[in-house]
Amino acid sequence: MHSPDASDSARAAGALRLLDEIARTRTEPVPAHWREALRDVPRDAFLPGRLWLRDGAGGHRPCDRSHDPDGWLAAAYSDAPLVTRFVTESDGTRSPASSASAPSTVLRLLEDAQLTDGARVLEIGTGSGYNTALLCARLGAASVTSVEVAADLAARARAHLAALSYHPTVVHTDGARGWPPTAPYDRVLATCSVRAVPAEWLDQTRPGGRITTPWDSAWSCYGTLNLTKRQDRSAEGRFSAYGSYMLISGQRTDVELHRDVLRPGQSPVTRTTGLSPWDVAGADPGLDLHLGLTVPGAWYSWDTEGGTAHTRLWLADTSATSWASVDYDGRQTETFAVAQYGPRRLWDEVAAARERWLLAGAPDIGRYGLTVAPGVQRAWLDTPDTPVP
Structure with missing residues (x-):
């Protein structure tokens, strides 16, 4: 035709x-x-x-x-x-x-x-x-x-x-x-x-x-x-290390930050970090794959509107129970303000997973593999004998 x-x-x-x-x-x-x-x-x-x-x-x-x-x-x-x-x-x-x-x-x-x-x-x-x-x-x-x-x-x-x-x-x-x-x-x-x-x-x-x-x-x-x-x-x-396709319909989740995750009256735990949000979110394809495999359900978005911070990295999970924010104040890059809420400390999870990735030599995507069976999905690095935590 x-x-x-x-x-x-x-x-x-x-x-x-x-x-x-x-x-x-x-x-x-x-x-x-x-x-x-x-x-x-x-x-x-x-x-x-x-x-x-x-x-x-x-x-x-x-x-x-x-x-x-x-x-x-x-x-x-x-x-x-x-x-x-x-x-x-x-x-x-x-x-x-x-x-x-x-x-x-x-x-x-x-x-x-x-x-x-x-x-x-x-x-x-x-x-x-x-x-x-x-x-x-x-x-x-x-x-x-x-x-x-x-x-x-x-x-x-x-x-x-x-x-x-x-x-x-x-x-x-x-x-x-x-x-x-x-x-x-x-x-x-x-x-x-x-x-x-x-x-x-x-x-x-x-x-x-x-x-x-x-x-x-x-x-x-x-x-x-x-x-x-x-x-x-x-x-x-x-x-x-290639391929970006739409997710199969039955595995899609409909979770929105401001509609489903952020609620009035939430009291997050706050601290500071020396880890730049830009060194975490979208910094490296190998790191992105690693975080996707080892911090299940975690996702991120950027807020550059400047309402509460010059630039904010939002983290949340697909269950809509936990969130974190990391703020850049627009002036200095030595420390960043962190807020975390919910049963998961998402920024701490992501930072720890990134540290494990660095200790493994910052592996690229091609070094990762997966063993799957009904109800089982196990990620590994280099060989199936070295599972990814």
Whole structure:
């Protein structure tokens, strides 16, 4: 189902520009089979007529094919994430609900899956269907099963795939459940992130098969986990240092600082610290992964409005029972005011976890791994014999 506003020559030129753009982000060439798939599968065929592009100020601006066909087509063949749908939150704000990931990110995920000829794949999150089409181009549609929680997205993707003569199994269902009728799979590949690997994915992966999924924690949404299924119901593997995807719907938490966490009459414990909040929050991807794994449920946000401090780092937990704040007064950086409330002392937990990370040599993401089984998730550093506290 090609865009009616794009000629085949314009689409081909866009695909070549995209490949060149992707090549500039890599240290090694794009493998020939993926280069062929990226060239042959038209990305614009899977995108809606309105896209939302990053506006450079932390928000998004709309781009409509009907009003700006050239700009829309350029966005379609750019190596950039494109928001395709928003949802309205309980407080009236709008947040992205579905997106088309940057093609270079898509490619990294596909490469992590280590697909081989004849592999049977379960894709978690059909989305637009573009990633599904790349899988079909690589493996053949008969080898691809894809599940999507949104019925309208599943139907639209199915139609777009059929228009390109791809007929994989596309099912409207909760991705956390997988799809048992066509199991077991050689590969389970998620296009959404998880905070815990569903037991159903383990059960539906054959021994020796591979589960590749973007990773998320309350602290940070970054990294990709690559697991190898063992003979029992467990799997083990390492993280890769790329991948930022929306969290699978069933694992999302709806906790807001001012609505759910801060309450009148709370009396926090106060002190000072010499540890800069900038050395903790977003300081290093390896540290972010470490904190996400070792300080469960903790998340942070920055307040730069200046109402109570020049800059404040807020910490809270997903249970909405504990919070902490760390204040920079705008003048000196030797000490910072700390306030902590609730059964957890979140700043103390985060500071102690950071110290353990430093003592371990400030490891990067690739040194971390995870062993998972139904109801069990154990992080480790370098080898499974060195668990992360």
